[in-house]
Amino acid sequence: MTLHIELFTQIHYRQSIHADDQLSELFRNVFLYHWKEESQHAILDELEWKRHDATLTEAARRCAWLGQTRSRLAVEGFSMGGLRLG
DSSP: OHHHHHHHEEEEIIIIIITTTHHHHHHHHHHHHHHHHHHHHHHHHHHHHHHHHOOOOOHHHHHHHHHHHHHHHHHHHHHTTTOOOO
């Protein structure tokens, strides 16, 4: 789930801050450096995810997928129900 959140922040920056010429250069730079840091986290998380996935049986992978799907739906439901994240 952490990887999904980090990827979400990457997309958010690219779609809303990077392309907005109305924002101050300082504000955009602060988020640019945060984006760069988050991209490193996303890369490390993906490598860790692949390493861990290689150790799972097919049954364990299906169980993990179902748990991840439930967690993602809960977060999406929360964001749609009140707090809008995007």
